[in-house]
Structure formats: structure tokens, C-alpha cells
Amino acid sequence: AQSVTQLDSQVPVFEEAPVELRCNxxxxxxxxLFWYVQYPNQGLQLLxxxxxxxxxxxxxxxxxxxxxxxxxxxxxxxxxxxxxxxxEYFCAVSDQSGTASKLTFGTGTRLQVTL
Amino acid sequence: xxxxxxxxxxxxxxxxxxVTLSCSPISGxxxxxxYQQTPGQGLQFxxxxxSETQRNKGNFPGRFSGRQFSNSRSEMNVSTLExxxxxxxLCASSELIGALNSPLHFGNGTRLTVT
Numbered sequence: 001a002q003s004v005t006q007l008d009s010q011v012p013v014f015e016e017a018p019v020e021l022r023c024n025x026x027x028x029x030x031x032x033l034f035w036y037v038q039y040p041n042q043g044l045q046l047l048x049x050x051x052x053x054x055x056x057x058x059x060x061x062x063x064x065x066x067x068x069x070x071x072x073x074x075x076x077x078x079x080x081x082x083x084x085x086x087x088e089y090f091c092a093v094s095d096q097s098g099t100a101s102k103l104t105f106g107t108g109t110r111l112q113v114t115l
Numbered sequence: 116x117x118x119x120x121x122x123x124x125x126x127x128x129x130x131x132x133x134v135t136l137s138c139s140p141i142s143g144x145x146x147x148x149x150y151q152q153t154p155g156q157g158l159q160f161x162x163x164x165x166s167e168t169q170r171n172k173g174n175f176p177g178r179f180s181g182r183q184f185s186n187s188r189s190e191m192n193v194s195t196l197e198x199x200x201x202x203x204x205l206c207a208s209s210e211l212i213g214a215l216n217s218p219l220h221f222g223n224g225t226r227l228t229v230t
């Protein structure tokens with residue numbers, strides 16, 4: 001079975017500082033990885049995804065993530081955060097059949113950006 | 116294009132009752148998935164429908180059911196409600212099933228409170 005671990009439940013950071021949200025996965029087969037963001041009282045929005053190819057994936061809102069197979073990680077980074085980035089971030093892995101609709105999510109990391 | 120629409124946004128029910136939640140996918144999307152989000156269990160996959168057929172199912176009891184209509188709109192039903200069913204229920208649509216290049220688009224959810 002596949003699983004995702006988000007090591008930090010909360011990450012406080014000052015505005016304009018860099019941030020890294022950690023995600024580790026467990027899978028015995030090819031993996032397809034995603035990062036989603038959830039703003040208060042809203043659904044999830046796709047930030048970026050890794051399917052294959054380049055291990056550095058760029059997403060929306062200035063976020064990027066690096067797939068590291070040897071460390072089974074897919075950490076999310078942003079060089080300079082903004083107040084508006086305050087939200088909950090979820091790492092997710094697709095099931096083995098590649099059915100993108102069936103995702104296994106991590107428990108989420110709440111990013112709190114302050115002045 | 117209009118996004119994924121879920122109705123109602125909020126719902127309060129009593130234990131033992133049943134409830135029906137509705138989801139209208141993005142126009143042209145044929146796959147609809149449902150997720151349950153709770154503080155304790157996080158995001159969990161309920162089921163997925165494509166062309167009016169259930170294609171995937173998560174580990175939920177039979178009290179949770181769903182269906183999809185010919186216009187791709189979907190409903191999910193929970194019978195004999197329990198306190199633990201209180202959650203945010205998210206619907207997501209995508210153009211295709213089993214296609215990793217078809218990202219999920221989430222609605223804002225229906226928040227169900229069972230008293």
C-alpha cells in the first residue's frame with residue numbers, strides 16, 4: 001500500500017522568507033506525486049504534480065518541488081512567501097494503477113505566514 | 116467555465132437520519148470523486164464514478180453510497196448517520212479516469228454536522 005508522511009503539522013514563517021514543506025512517500029512501484037493547497041473554507045487546488053521526467057517540478061504561485069527517489073521525498077519549496085500563502089498544504093500519491101482520481105493524502109501542513 | 120459546485124454548503128442532521136449531498140462537475144468532466152475530510156482522519160477517498168458507473172471505492176461502510184447521472188452530476192448518500200460522519204465532504208471532477216494528465220478539480224465542499 002502506498003502512503004504519504006508530512007513531517008510537520010505546522011510551519012510558521014515570516015513574510016518574504018523561504019519555506020520548505022516536507023513530504024515523504026512509501027511505495028513499491030512507480031509513484032505519481034501531487035501537492036495541493038487548501039485555503040480556509042475552500043476545496044483543494046492543485047499546486048503541482050510529478051509524473052515522470054525532470055525531478056524538479058514547477059507549479060503555480062511560485063512553488064516548486066523536487067522528486068528524490070533515493071530519499072523517497074517530494075518536498076515543496078518557495079523562495080519567498082507572501083501573507084496570501086497562508087493555507088493548508090497536502091502532499092498526495094496516486095494509486096498504483098495511475099488512477100489520478102484516487103489519491104492518498106498526507107495529514108497536511110499548515111503554513112502560517114506572518115509579518 | 117464554472118467550477119465544481121457542491122450543494123448545500125452546510126448541513127446539520129441528527130443521528131439516525133440520512134442525508135444526500137450533490138455535486139455538479141465542471142462542464143465536460145465525466146469523472147466525479149468524493150472525499151471525506153476530518154481533523155482526525157484527514158482526507159479519505161470515498162468513491163469515484165465515471166459514465167454513471169462506480170469505478171473505485173474506498174474503505175467506508177455500506178451506509179455511504181453514491182450515484183452519477185447521465186449529465187455527470189453526482190450525489191452521495193449517507194444513511195443512519197453517526198456522530199463520526201461529521202466532516203467536510205469534498206467532490207472533485209476530472210475529464211478522464213485513469214489518466215494522470217487529467218487533474219482533479221475540487222469543489223468547496225459540504226460541511227455536514229451530525230448532532
